[in-house]
Amino acid sequence: MMKSGRKWRNWSGIVQATPRDVYYPESIERIAEIVEKCRREGRRIRVVGSGHSFTAIAASDDVLVSLDLLQGIVSVDANAGTVTVWAGTKLKLLGELLHAEGFAQENLGDIDVQSIAGAISTGTHGTGIAFGTLATQVVGMTVVAGTGEVVSCTEASHPELFKALQVSIGSLGIIVQITLRLRPSYKLRYESSRVPLTDCLKRLPELKAQHRNFEFYWFPYAEPCQLKMMNETDEPISPNRKLRDYINDVVMENALFGALSGLTRRFPALSPTVSRMCAAAATVTRKVEMSHRIYATTRLVRFNEMEYNIPADAMADVIREMRETIAREKYRVHFPIECRYVQGDDIWLSPAYGRDSAYIAVHMYRGMPHEQYFADMERIFLRYGGRPHWGKLHTLEAARLSTAYPMWEKFGWIRDEMDPDGILLNGYLRRVFGR
Structure with missing residues (x-):
């Protein structure tokens, strides 16, 4: 499904854009087709979950992809205590779906309207000294790279890509499925x-x-x-x-x-x-x-x-x-x-x-x-x-950010491999990465 010419705003209204095309894909294959088309035509593409980031991370005046039609559980592995979900699944829905299976996430933040992909990609977190960000609960991901290639990875299969993907600000590809570590409902x-x-x-x-x-x-x-x-x-x-x-x-x-x-x-x-x-x-x-x-x-x-x-x-x-x-x-x-x-x-x-x-x-x-x-x-x-926080307002650019993150340069190498033409970068991300 595609819609065009509609103004998009984030939750607070501080970020606005008018994408030329807005896609609502219903399959991984369709996402790959959209990415390949954008790469051939030299167009820029961004992905939006719930628009709850205060930065312009999702803003696009070219192509915007919404994952709203890709929600729900793909599979549950009760023995391993894991679930694979569609990346567009909203956290509130996910909590109820997991509870129906007898499971829960070990920790959550105080907002549940975000999509799971948006939450992990921006480093969203809850609170508690024994718990990491939501991204630490991820054990596997499937992503459509900026080349159109579909890549499934875990820390064992692709250790460096996995560590880069866990918090990627949507710059390595379009995450389509996520596997989470769970615990019994509590x-x-x-x-x-x-x-x-x-x-x-x-x-x-x-x-x-x-x-x-x-x-x-x-x-x-x-x-x-x-x-x-x-x-x-x-x-x-x-x-x-x-x-x-x-x-x-x-x-x-x-x-x-x-x-x-x-x-x-x-x-x-x-x-x-x-x-x-x-x-x-x-x-x-x-x-x-x-x-x-x-x-x-x-x-x-x-x-x-x-x-x-x-x-x-x-x-x-x-x-x-x-x-x-x-x-x-x-x-x-x-x-x-x-x-x-x-x-x-x-x-x-x-x-x-x-x-x-x-x-x-x-x-x-x-x-x-x-x-x-x-x-x-x-x-x-x-x-x-x-x-x-990657989803909240700040003024930092690449020069300052690169000194704050020891793995910044290595992340850049992975980014260049996953999106060699830079089709996933909007103005905000170009400032962040200095591209």
Whole structure:
């Protein structure tokens, strides 16, 4: 199926493009045909999942390929504890499909609208010092290279290509199938509480060690921060949660926050007051649910986001410096800052390559100026060896990125082999790779 001439926007609306042709292929063979045609004609091609990246990673004014018709489970190997899925499968759907088979992913992020291919390709992560990014769960992939060749690989069959593909920013080919390592379905007990930020920072070593999944949100200009902890449990699923969750997640955290955000956009000087109000009203709750249903949070209020990976031990120092800078510069921001932990890995372009990591994400309500705020926060992250999340806003280009990733040059060699004509590169990726 093909559609043409329609404007495309990402989730926040900050990225827009008008592709000449948009394809919705229904098979691997069709994808290979599209790639081969683009190569013959010298056209550029990009792939889009859910459009949830804030960078222009998926933008194309030429050919755009959507994987929305390639969703679902291909096969399950119960003995090996693995599943092969179509790359366009959305994480929310995947969680339910796996649960029906008695399985689950070992960890997930707090958004479940992304496609599995988009999530792993950008280094998407959850939180927990014993868990890597979602890409660390991958044990096999099938990809259509920029040459049109279909390649299936594992770490055993193609060790270097596999390490490059796990987080590839969609630059090596169109991933069409993914094999994931699974575990049996499990339940999590979720608890949230409010504590002063100074107490939270003092207790970070204890909090991240004692809880399977730990993260916290702190609010500019406010002292309270919200702690979120999740741990495995055999307790029964919490009964009669639908109405309470709707009030907390939709009414309080989205409808009310959306109204306050709209007010703040109109009257930016209210930002500190709104931030303090939100901190004081942060949800304190406890519930038990199946893992795939509890990781994700409802996000109806749209925003733009920058997120950086830093060494795990730098979390408290970075936050203190951020707090001082926000207070000094008096930024008009009311969105909380999200702070998480991720185990280090050996994936070439993973921001967590070679180090246990902290991730810090800053947000700005859509339509409010974010550039100077993000730039000052980025300078702090970079002083601590920061690496940007590939799906979030950043200003780095090839010269700076090449010094942050030890395997950068080797990744470039693989990229040249997989896409010798550069048909998979758009303007954003050419800046990233210096091509």
